Every structure is written in C-alpha cells, then in structure tokens.
Amino acid sequence: MLNTLLTYLSYPFVRYALIVGVLIALCSSLLGVTLVLKRFSFIGDGLSHVAFGAMAIAAVLNMTNRMLIVLPITVVCAVLLLRTGQNSKIKGDAAIAMISVGALAFGYLLMSMFSTSANLSGDVCGALFGSTSILTLTKTEVWLCLILSAAVLLLFTLFYHRIFDVTFDENFSRAAGTHVEAANLMIAVITAVIIVLAMNLVGSLLISALIIFPALSAMRIFRSFLSVTLCAAVVSVTCAFLGIIISILAGTPVGSTVVAVDVAAFALCALIGDMRYKI
Amino acid sequence: MPQIICENASLGYEGRPIVKDLNFTVNAGDYLCILGENGSGKSTLMKTILNLTPPLAGSIRMEGLKPTEIGYLPQQTQVQRDFPASVQEIVRSGFQGRCGLRPFYTREEKALADRNLERIGMEGFAKRSYRELSGGQQQRVLLARALCATQKCLLLDEPVSGLDPKATAQMYEIISGLHREGITVIMISHDLSAALDDATHVLHIGERIFFGTREEYLHSGVGFQPRKED
Numbered sequence: 001m002l003n004t005l006l007t008y009l010s011y012p013f014v015r016y017a018l019i020v021g022v023l024i025a026l027c028s029s030l031l032g033v034t035l036v037l038k039r040f041s042f043i044g045d046g047l048s049h050v051a052f053g054a055m056a057i058a059a060v061l062n063m064t065n066r067m068l069i070v071l072p073i074t075v076v077c078a079v080l081l082l083r084t085g086q087n088s089k090i091k092g093d094a095a096i097a098m099i100s101v102g103a104l105a106f107g108y109l110l111m112s113m114f115s116t117s118a119n120l121s122g123d124v125c126g127a128l129f130g131s132t133s134i135l136t137l138t139k140t141e142v143w144l145c146l147i148l149s150a151a152v153l154l155l156f157t158l159f160y161h162r163i164f165d166v167t168f169d170e171n172f173s174r175a176a177g178t179h180v181e182a183a184n185l186m187i188a189v190i191t192a193v194i195i196v197l198a199m200n201l202v203g204s205l206l207i208s209a210l211i212i213f214p215a216l217s218a219m220r221i222f223r224s225f226l227s228v229t230l231c232a233a234v235v236s237v238t239c240a241f242l243g244i245i246i247s248i249l250a251g252t253p254v255g256s257t258v259v260a261v262d263v264a265a266f267a268l269c270a271l272i273g274d275m276r277y278k279i
Numbered sequence: 280m281p282q283i284i285c286e287n288a289s290l291g292y293e294g295r296p297i298v299k300d301l302n303f304t305v306n307a308g309d310y311l312c313i314l315g316e317n318g319s320g321k322s323t324l325m326k327t328i329l330n331l332t333p334p335l336a337g338s339i340r341m342e343g344l345k346p347t348e349i350g351y352l353p354q355q356t357q358v359q360r361d362f363p364a365s366v367q368e369i370v371r372s373g374f375q376g377r378c379g380l381r382p383f384y385t386r387e388e389k390a391l392a393d394r395n396l397e398r399i400g401m402e403g404f405a406k407r408s409y410r411e412l413s414g415g416q417q418q419r420v421l422l423a424r425a426l427c428a429t430q431k432c433l434l435l436d437e438p439v440s441g442l443d444p445k446a447t448a449q450m451y452e453i454i455s456g457l458h459r460e461g462i463t464v465i466m467i468s469h470d471l472s473a474a475l476d477d478a479t480h481v482l483h484i485g486e487r488i489f490f491g492t493r494e495e496y497l498h499s500g501v502g503f504q505p506r507k508e509d
Contacts (some may be wrong), residue, residue: 037358037362037363158382161371161383167357168359168372169353169359169372171356172353174329174331175329175331175347175349176351177347178375195366219363223365223408223410224363224364224408225363226365226368227362270284
C-alpha cells in the first residue's frame, strides 16, 4: 500500500491536489470558528450555491478561466448577504435561503439550456459534489490558490484580535470605536474567496462541511479562542490530507471522502470532550 | 469638573423622538443612576452617550473625555454565554479601541489587563474559560474589560440583570469601590434600591423627567418610591 502511495505521489497532479487541498482546509477552518460563533454558518452554505450559479454562467460562456467570473460574483453576493442580514425587510436567514436556492435553480437552468457538453448530469454532479477537478489542476490554478491562501492567512493573523473582538461582542466593539462593519465586510469577503477556492476540492454542496466541522470539533475539546482556532486548523488540515490520500487509494470521490473524515473527526472530538468533562 | 453635558437633547431613532428636552450634567467622580421603565429611552440615551446615534435635537458634549474612552459594559448576549474564550482574551479585548490597526497587544497593556482583573477580585482566573464561570463572575470579567477601555468613566447597562442576590451585592460593592477610586460611574438600572444606596445623582426618564442628587430624588415623588420600612 505504501508503494502504491509513493507511486501516486510521484505524479505532480497528486502533489498539486494535496497542496491545494491542505491550504483550502487550513483557510476554511480559520474562518469557520468565527462564522460558527457569529451564527453565520449558513452564509457559507448560501455563498457556495451562489458560486455554483456563477460557475454555470462561466460554463455557458465557455470561459477558460472560470475564477474570473465566479470570484467577483461570489464576493458581491457575500457583501449583499451581510447587508441584508443586518437590517432589512427580509430577515437574515430568509435572505440566505432565497439567494442560495435561487442561484442553484438558475445555475442548473442555465447549464441545461445552453450547455454544449455531452455529459450534463456529470457536469452538474461534479460542480455540486466536487469532481475530479482537484486532480486536474493546472499550474496557474495552483499558484492562484497559493497566493489567495497566503493573503487569507496574512489578513487573519494581522486582524486576529479584531476578528475576536467583533465575534465576541459587536456592541462593545462599536462603543470602543472599532469599525465593526468593515470587519464584518472583511470576514464576508474572505469567506467568499475561500468558498470559491474550496469548490475545486469538495464541490459547492459540501463546502459548509469544510467550514463548520473543524470548528465544531475543536470547540468540543478546547476552551479558549486561540486554542480552538489552532485546533480547528490542525483537525482540518489532517482531515483533508487523510481524505485525499484515502480517496486516491480507495478510488472514492475526493470531496465526500474529505467530508466523511471530517465527520469522523468530529465524533472523535466529541467523545474526547465528553470524557474530559467527566474526569 | 463637568465631563458630560446634555443640553435640551431630544433622543430617538428614525426621526421619532422618545425623550424630549433632556438636560443633565455628569461631573467627574459622580455616580449617576439612570432609571426608567422599559421603552422609556434608556438604551437610546446610552447609545447617544456612546456617540453611536446622534441626538435628534440639542446636544451631548464631552469635556476631557472621548466617547471611545468610556468603559462600556453592555448586556450579555446569548452567544457570549457559551463562547469559547479565556478570561484573559476577553479582558484584553478592552484595549481594542486604542489599538487601531496595531495587530497585537503591548506588554504594558497585558500587565494592565492583569491588574484590572485584580481590581475586580478575579486574579487567578486569567486562564479559566469564560463559559465555565458563574453569571456573576462573567459579569465581573466584562467589567474588567470595560476598565481596560477607560481610566475615567464607566457606562454600565443593567449590570446586575439575571444575577442572584449574593452576586448582585458583590457587583454593587465592586462598582462603588471603583467609584471611590475616582472613576465616574453611569449606571442604567431597573433596580431602584441599589440606586438609592450608592448613587450620588439620579436621572429618571419617562413621562416625567427628573435629574438631581439622590436626596432631591427621594423627596421629589417622581417614579417609584422605596417603601418606608426599607
């Protein structure tokens, strides 16, 4: 088995997949802690459906670099969702549900009406559940992913305390003169970037899992924000790594394998957390 | 020395006034208790003092004090009660107002945060998890955070709501201790008896507005009066 693994690792596309997968897992888990605590879990889900719709537009337009259209649309929707979530006639959760199913329906409609591909259901299934696209990454896509991940990591480190502040207590932050709206905007934009990156790995329906599971797992065991954040990152990276390896060896779909490993990790962490409480 | 001067202010939101013609002055070192029924405009007044909503008319001025230099103790939200954070992380976040874009806290700030924990009698709790503390302890941690944001003035929004009698008494004792140290205290409360024990001034808002010292309030007949036998 080790030999098979080593053979696979000698292929550059497998190495690319591992690098990109691990980076995406790292970024999504960092933001996940904040999103879960701010009760924003579903924004991730809503945005991923938007990204699917945008992907459909890109597919219909036959664009070579789909990121160019998917990224801006998702970022704009992230900003809109955050705005409507705060004060409007349609309340936050309803707005998210509306945008997400709307985008899903339009995405599928566009793809079925205008798609030139012979294998429509395969395309749709790939976009929703993650296809082999993680194994067919080009060098440009790997670089793009590296740069965006580095930017996310840098922003997160620089604004770590501000992110904590607005997550824990927006009212106090506002009174202390922190620009809460700007911070929320930054969180939403980074979330959108991560979701677009993660589409390659797990597909749009499974992205939320990548965002929320590591955070929830870490919260079962640890009790401070820093330790939860670090633990979520470690859990997420480990799960992504194991998931990709398992899927290569067992020939299972990458996205759902990674998510399955995340679920298993959550069960394990919940168990450890319970035992720690009892002792 | 006046710190906060409110002149003929009308407060409200979306152009609808809730309180009209409000006049009061808070001097450095005062302990002002703001009383009023639900919906009487207490929280709007608080937001106006913090410079988060402008008054509809009139003015609220500060002298020698910026709105961001007021140590604010907001009411707890549901999210916070089981938030995974250590006491230390929360207390230090009181410095966010003076950090600006500086990403990390300085050594002095960290030491000051520890001192503020001592001031509220919670030294030794720095590494403990916030969500495992009792309601009274959580409230004291948030008070320590407010102290990190200010050296001059505290604004407390219902600081004892939801606390048991023992924790309530302890909280009031800590607050009057801080007041004796020379910090201005502005407290919004439902709890009349506490107001009358510790406060130096009372502002009652509602249908009738009253502002004056504690003694004047007791003889004014505004609002509810403590029973004679108390």
